[in-house]
Amino acid sequence: MPVNLTEVARHAGVSLATASRVLNGSARSPAPDISERVRASAEELGYVANAQAQALARSTTGLVGLVVHDIADPYFSAIAHGVQEMALQSRRQVLLAGTDLGGEDGTPRSAELAAVKAFISYRTDAIILATSRFLEEDPLLAKSLERYIKNGGRVVTLGTTSIPEARVVTIGNFDGARELAAALLARGLTRFAILSGPHERNTARSRVAGFMSALAASSLEPLAVVPGPFTSRGGFDATIECLDTLKITSGQDEAESPLCILAANDVMALGAMTAIRSRGLRIPDDVQVAGFDDIPTLRDHFPGLSTYRLPLEEIGRLAAGLALDPDARPLATVTGTVMLRESAGQPTFVADGA
Template structure:
């Protein structure tokens, strides 16, 4: 049988309320000698404090909820690692939920709503929404988080949203897209196939807008824009769909008149890796026949060859900043994050590296 708090109070010779204030973390702390007596009694009896009682006494649970899209995606696992580092530093534990398996009969945002409702029921001190925001936020999610913030909860989103009173950590998706295409143009690339990701996801849409606007400024249009899932399989399927749409003989990635290779420009790294697998499945060489570029610089890229040209975001730092915004709102810190272009063998001239 678990030891009860009343037994600790009896052994320490104090009231139940006093024992609770000492062991459950109330701001009303008894005199040091009394507190020490209570702790000694608890240790002697093997008493384990009740987390729910601690939360009621402190008005905090020491929990932070983190919603990602796909836990297996290195992009989100890197962000989650940064969140966990900052959370532990402030005495919090992280509850993690993924939304790649949509709830509510597959309705957009259904799994995210279910995760948020669970976090609210656990009385988490804050909720961080790391999954890309939707073009049209779920009205039920807005309502639930509106009540949550009114009751003292804190919400942080990566990118702007319609969620009331949410703090926003702005990530430079458009700036990165502009910088990446500009770098590839300087390397002589002129023919781009954009693997766009889902239009309803703000991250994918903003990156693609940056790609196309930068090409337009250079007097160019993409050869094709192919929308697909924001996953490796999405990149694979989108690439095969493009290859299968071409007329004529075997595709060798080159314009017969200009002799210029295509560059498959993916809206994130995992799509780019899927594209590389699809190209190889058709016997195409990278970068000799087709060049490939991604976005994010996920940690697992070091395991792939040829090295993927990409735009590097400081993913763990994004997680740390988001958690600090959620758990230490008075701490002064940047409200936006940008990155840098990294040219590797998959696109560019193969000699310029910004690692």
């Protein structure tokens, strides 16, 4: 049988209330010698504190819920690392949930709702939604989180959301995509196709809009816009469809600008590169590729992928800061840096010279 608090109090020669104040973290602290005696008894008897009792005593659980799409995706793992780093500095623990396998109905939406309900039931102090927000939020999710916030919880999202009173880490997806496309246009590229990602996700739509804005400024339109999941397989399938639609089966005429595929994230771009090679095409001679995010694993891929570098771990730290500090104020937009590499026919360098 587990040792209970009553046994610890008896062993230490104190009241049950005193033992509870020491071990459950109440703001009312007994004298140091009494506290030390209680902790020594707990250690000797092998007592493990009850998390729910501690939460009641402190009015906080010290827990933060984090929802990602797929923790195996380097984008989300980098953000999660930043969240955890900040949480540990504040002596908090992170509960993690993924939505990639879907919920009861097999969809990410239902998985996200289930995760949020679980975090609320565990009385987490805050919930961070690191998944890209939807064009229209699930009404059940929004209602649950609105009630959670009214009861003292804090909710942080990455990107704009319609969830009332949620705190937002604003990421410069539109401007970053526009800067990346503009840098490629400045190199003389004129033929572009866009792997747009899932249209229902705000991140995908903002990045595509940024690509389109840069092309329009040069009086250009994409030759194709192909949607698909934010996954390597999604990028592979969308690229095969793109190559077939544009009938690209061999190297380009030397007088013609090579096709440049703009992917809405790096994972799709890596899938695109695999698809291009599977057709016997060369990167960057026949087809060029650019992504978005600069995920940490890009250093393991060749040719180097041109992309827009976001400070992913810093985004995680910023989100955690908003979640942990009740008095935190809205943040400025998080921006990044254009990185042109071999996949766009360029030796690796930072486009703005920084």
